[in-house]
Amino acid sequence: MSKQPRPRIGISSCLLGNNVRYDGGHKKNESLIETLGSLVEWISVCPEVDIGLGTPRLPIQLERDGEKGIRLVMPETGEDLTDRMARYAIERVDILREKRISGYVLKSKSPSCGMEGVLVYDGNGEASAAGTGMFAAVLKERMPHLPVEDEVRLEEADVRENFIVRIFAATRWLELEDAGFTLAGLTRFHAQHRNLVMSHDPIVCETLDRLLRDVENERMVLPESVGRYEREFKQALADTV
Ligand code: SF4
Structure with a gap:
């Protein structure tokens, strides 16, 4: 690991x-x-x-x-x-x-x-x-x-715990960005964080699933999906469960 x-x-x-x-x-x-x-x-x-x-x-x-x-x-x-x-x-x-x-x-x-x-x-x-x-x-x-x-x-314990989760997720997002965004990289990132997003907001989780499917099926280009993914992902995590 x-x-x-x-x-x-x-x-x-x-x-x-x-x-x-x-x-x-x-x-x-x-x-x-x-x-x-x-x-x-x-x-x-x-x-x-x-x-x-x-x-x-x-x-x-x-x-x-x-x-x-x-x-x-x-x-x-x-x-x-x-x-x-x-x-x-x-x-x-x-x-x-x-x-x-x-x-x-x-x-x-x-x-x-x-x-x-x-x-x-x-x-x-x-x-x-x-x-x-x-x-x-x-x-x-x-x-x-x-x-x-x-x-x-x-x-507050829940705010502190959530902040720690968010800063590590944000750090992994930066790693993804530094490596250069690819569909494979974004798909791996999503698999790694899907349960986390689901626990915060199941609707956003479905939106992100759909976003990746749209890129796979060429209904959306990768650069557009990256911006939307980041916004939805980080906003979902910002809401404490
Ligand atoms: S870092 Fe400086 S400006 Fe900010 S609260 Fe502390 S003393 Fe004030």
Whole structure:
């Protein structure tokens, strides 16, 4: 049996214990490191340090600004960091894609890294938990099929187990891609994962069966089926059973 490849996983640097937070500290998550650390290769990223804010630094936050939409700002100085962070995030995410990451663990609640429910302030200083961190938003937009979780959600056993399943499946998908997609390769991949998909979503499983039959019978070309297969497969696994 071939050796399981070790998934490369992006992670908010402070979760690994690096002193990169605005207050000079970290948010080391021991249980996360213990559970996943031996299975994966971490690629740590701190967007705020990378755009040159330094450590320690003044805190930043998301603010709603009328027509301009949601901005990333440093309230004490009034500096608007939105464009700087957006430019950085696009470049960094593209590099992470080239490094073949197959998952990402984000720090919850951060205006840069939070994946959901991040506080967004209005002009009166009132906040609602309605935003996505600016780096996280770019990550999700540019790598829509990437398994992404935060450290709080990963405390739930079913979410954690499913994340592990998804990152290994995503790693095997990358291997398939790197080898060059063929019908034989896709058929082998499907046979290997069919029961898994069935346990998540029997309807998607039938759709994928049909997709492969369509390619075999030349009703669909391989490149078209690959895109659809990836989307349906990864979406089905994203739903916890
Ligand atoms: S949450 Fe993100 S930006 Fe903030 S310290 Fe951690 S890695 Fe850096």
